[in-house]
Amino acid sequence: MTAIATRHSGELVLDVENLEMRYRKGLFGRGHKALNGISLSVEPGSVFGLLGPNGAGKTSLVKVLLGLATGWSGRAELFGERAGRPSSRWQVGYLPEAHRLPPYLTGRQVLELFGGLCGRQRSWLARRVPALLDAVGMAEAADRKVKEYSKGMQQRIGLAQALIHEPRLVFLDEPTDGVDPVGRAAIRDIIERLKDQGVTVFINSHLLMEVELMCDRIVVLHQGRILRSGTVDELTPNTGVVHFELGPHQVDVLALARPHASAVELEGSTLTCTMPADRADAVIDSLRAARVPIRAVRPERLTLEASFIDMIVAKGEKGAR
Amino acid sequence: MSTTTTQSTAAATARSAGHEPDAAISRGRVYVSLMRDAYLQVADNLVFRIMLGVVFAMVASTFVIGFREDHVSLLFGLAELDYESILGSVGWFFGVVGSENRAATFVEQLQQSFANSIAGTFGALFSVVATSFFVPRMLEKGAADTLFSKPVTRGVLVLSRYFGSIVFVGILSTVLVFGMWAGFAVASGYTNPRFLWAAPMLIYQFALLAAFSTFFGALTRSSIATLLLTVLSWWGCIGTHTVWLLAFEYAPAMNDIGRSERSEGDETAPEVGTSGEHPLVVFIGKAVTLGHLVLPKTGDAAELTELVRKTLHGETRTLLGGVSMRNQTLAIYERSDGGIVVTSPEGNEALFTQGRGALLTMEARRPVFVRVGLDGTIEAWTGSPRDARRAAEESEEGEDGEAAAPPTEVPDWATPAEVVPASDVGFGRDDPITFYRRRFTWDQQELGYSPLFSLASSLGFSFVLLLLATWRVRRMDF
Numbered sequence: 001m002t003a004i005a006t007r008h009s010g011e012l013v014l015d016v017e018n019l020e021m022r023y024r025k026g027l028f029g030r031g032h033k034a035l036n037g038i039s040l041s042v043e044p045g046s047v048f049g050l051l052g053p054n055g056a057g058k059t060s061l062v063k064v065l066l067g068l069a070t071g072w073s074g075r076a077e078l079f080g081e082r083a084g085r086p087s088s089r090w091q092v093g094y095l096p097e098a099h100r101l102p103p104y105l106t107g108r109q110v111l112e113l114f115g116g117l118c119g120r121q122r123s124w125l126a127r128r129v130p131a132l133l134d135a136v137g138m139a140e141a142a143d144r145k146v147k148e149y150s151k152g153m154q155q156r157i158g159l160a161q162a163l164i165h166e167p168r169l170v171f172l173d174e175p176t177d178g179v180d181p182v183g184r185a186a187i188r189d190i191i192e193r194l195k196d197q198g199v200t201v202f203i204n205s206h207l208l209m210e211v212e213l214m215c216d217r218i219v220v221l222h223q224g225r226i227l228r229s230g231t232v233d234e235l236t237p238n239t240g241v242v243h244f245e246l247g248p249h250q251v252d253v254l255a256l257a258r259p260h261a262s263a264v265e266l267e268g269s270t271l272t273c274t275m276p277a278d279r280a281d282a283v284i285d286s287l288r289a290a291r292v293p294i295r296a297v298r299p300e301r302l303t304l305e306a307s308f309i310d311m312i313v314a315k316g317e318k319g320a321r
Numbered sequence: 322m323s324t325t326t327t328q329s330t331a332a333a334t335a336r337s338a339g340h341e342p343d344a345a346i347s348r349g350r351v352y353v354s355l356m357r358d359a360y361l362q363v364a365d366n367l368v369f370r371i372m373l374g375v376v377f378a379m380v381a382s383t384f385v386i387g388f389r390e391d392h393v394s395l396l397f398g399l400a401e402l403d404y405e406s407i408l409g410s411v412g413w414f415f416g417v418v419g420s421e422n423r424a425a426t427f428v429e430q431l432q433q434s435f436a437n438s439i440a441g442t443f444g445a446l447f448s449v450v451a452t453s454f455f456v457p458r459m460l461e462k463g464a465a466d467t468l469f470s471k472p473v474t475r476g477v478l479v480l481s482r483y484f485g486s487i488v489f490v491g492i493l494s495t496v497l498v499f500g501m502w503a504g505f506a507v508a509s510g511y512t513n514p515r516f517l518w519a520a521p522m523l524i525y526q527f528a529l530l531a532a533f534s535t536f537f538g539a540l541t542r543s544s545i546a547t548l549l550l551t552v553l554s555w556w557g558c559i560g561t562h563t564v565w566l567l568a569f570e571y572a573p574a575m576n577d578i579g580r581s582e583r584s585e586g587d588e589t590a591p592e593v594g595t596s597g598e599h600p601l602v603v604f605i606g607k608a609v610t611l612g613h614l615v616l617p618k619t620g621d622a623a624e625l626t627e628l629v630r631k632t633l634h635g636e637t638r639t640l641l642g643g644v645s646m647r648n649q650t651l652a653i654y655e656r657s658d659g660g661i662v663v664t665s666p667e668g669n670e671a672l673f674t675q676g677r678g679a680l681l682t683m684e685a686r687r688p689v690f691v692r693v694g695l696d697g698t699i700e701a702w703t704g705s706p707r708d709a710r711r712a713a714e715e716s717e718e719g720e721d722g723e724a725a726a727p728p729t730e731v732p733d734w735a736t737p738a739e740v741v742p743a744s745d746v747g748f749g750r751d752d753p754i755t756f757y758r759r760r761f762t763w764d765q766q767e768l769g770y771s772p773l774f775s776l777a778s779s780l781g782f783s784f785v786l787l788l789l790a791t792w793r794v795r796r797m798d799f
Contacts, residue, residue, distance in 0.1 A: 023798060066470045068799045086472040090346070094470040100463030102358065104365030116354025117471040119346035161467065 247293025359485025383504025
């Protein structure tokens with residue numbers, strides 16, 4: 001089991017054990033197996049990136065948890081309630097990929113509808129809706145019909161409907177899809193605030209740079225299984241290269257660094273050393289002994305995207321062998 | 322692995338106790354939201370808007386067209402037209418040419434045409450068109466994901482679409498019927514409440530059609546397919562009931578009458594249809610009868626409503642039995658208000674308000690005396706026309722020219738007539754609609770004609786369709 005503990009309260013937001021799921025083919029046939037023994041335990045208050053190549057089972061996992069897909073076995077619970085039961089979704093919000101909001105409603109009516117479907121009273125919504133419209137930058141267009149919205153505007157209202165009832169667990173599938181840079185920054189802010197409020201957020205996105213910016217934990221799925229999981233730092237290892245930003249100096253810094261690194265290079269004021277990260281201290285000591293000013297030390301890390309590709313390629317090669 | 326995130330609000334902390342919704346959550350609000358969504362969905366629909374425009378136009382027309390005794394007044398007297406000039410040679414159809422009360426007759430005919438044809442057929446068809454997209458649109462990918470991820474069961478969502486469509490068609494029907502009724506009352510002074518019963522009739526009829534629409538919507542997830550299959554099913558039901566009535570009930574009954582008449586020497590009686598002895602015909606007959614029993618009876622909506630109306634207004638009849646008069650049988654009914662109605666095979670009726678215990682006297686081809694006992698049993702006597710004439714002459718002589726009072730005792734010249742039990746009363750040669758209507762009574766034991774069975778089987782079939790729709794949607798992956 002992949003236990004991802006963010007807070008030791010004892011309460012699990014999400015608890016999945018040996019989850020398998022197969023899509024139906026026709027009325028009674030057996031189709032593609034989308035989930036193949038996933039186990040995952042999540043405590044409240046973190047932002048998760050759910051990554052994986054196409055067909056890895058990311059959306060299937062979310063749909064099983066939300067009761068949108070049937071034909072699964074194993075254990076899947078939300079807030080201690082069996083997944084799929086309507087009662088398990090009282091505190092869950094969901095923004096599907098390529099969602100289609102009711103085109104005959106205005107943005108405000110969409111929020112009132114979905115808030116109402118979550119049992120929220122009219123008076124409660126009267127306070128909540130304007131605040132949320134403001135948060136997603138849709139206050140001015142709130143009374144226009146959804147069919148008149150651009151894709152980005154629909155995405156913003158879609159996000160707002162997922163959050164209308166103040167859920168404690170939110171699944172966002174490509175939340176910034178079609179949103180302009182300003183809107184993306186606003187969505188990142190919202191997600192940051194959710195995290196501050198102790199809400200657990202699952203983000204499913206192919207924009208790994210954004211995932212890296214927004215998420216503090218990553219779960220990588222491949223062929224219906226969890227391939228890896230951990231913090232962003234854990235999944236983006238050092239490349240073995242350390243950059244030193246140096247101040248004005250009169251000594252041969254290459255000579256000082258060479259005993260500790262397999263390769264050294266000086267470009268302008270940046271000294272680049274190829275070596276294990278834990279050898280950086282030795283280089284720093286040598287430079288300081290020679291009175292070379294050090295402005296910054298930056299170990300080079302793999303980007304999440306590069307790390308992800310490495311993982312998937314490695315898995316593919318292993319599978320091929 | 323740990324972070325320092327904490328719940329920021331006390332409310333959120335309180336809610337963390339479990340999955341139970343907090344105090345600000347109301348399940349009733351879920352249903353209100355679903356109904357409001359259905360309303361907004363319909364209100365945005367072009368077909369519905371056109372229907373609404375037609376409804377208001379029809380209602381408005383009843384306010385500006387006043388039907389007077391001898392003319393039609395337009396726009397509160399701005400123009401006046403007489404019936405003959407408006408209707409010309411088709412005036413007979415509306416019953417106004419030569420009738421005593423032209424305005425009432427005309428308005429009644431208009432209302433009848435409206436209830437049965439305009440609203441009953443075209444209105445129901447347009448309502449199906451306006452609401453057939455309800456379920457398929459809900460099940461579209463993208464829309465379903467968002468909707469079904471909320472804490473509401475799929476069954477509730479499916480049923481909300483069904484009842485939503487009924488509620489709004491109901492509102493439309495009510496506005497239309499009450500509006501037209503008010504218009505006729507204001508502009509023409511005609512206030513027969515009978516017309517108001519058209520509203521529940523339309524709602525009932527649409528409720529049966531909406532079940533088909535919901536089922537096919539869940540099955541096909543296509544608005545066009547739903548529309549076509551619903552209309553085809555509607556016509557299929559009507560066709561099945563019509564074939565059952567005409568080919569397997571009406572025609573054999575007419576044949577029996579024909580045979581009976583021929584056996585009494587009337588060789589000219591035509592043979593209508595055939596009962597069919599061929600095994601295939603027997604099989605088809607059983608299949609059609611089964612179809613009639615099982616399928617929703619949309620065509621019964623008007624009859625059921627009329628029956629309910631008559632019951633509530635004390636106008637229903639119970640067939641007590643018949644009196645056999647050589648080659649014809651008089652049917653004896655008792656109304657719910659206690660009056661006795663005697664009908665001849667030709668459809669002539671006589672109403673006696675005296676009720677049970679009184680001697681009822683009728684002058685048909687032969688004089689007939691009937692008494693319905695306090696326990697509901699029938700006694701009947703008849704005599705020759707000659708005896709009746711002689712008795713009348715003697716009575717006139719004895720009363721010094723005063724009008725003779727109806728006899729309270731059976732005359733000594735009358736002899737007992739054969740009384741037929743209710744189950745053996747034949748109704749003679751009716752048109753198919755009258756044939757069916759005569760048998761469509763609350764006390765009917767035969768399922769094919771029973772109003773209660775019609776209601777139960779129609780609603781039962783619709784219930785099964787809704788169950789199947791829910792089952793289908795519950796199995797869907799999105």
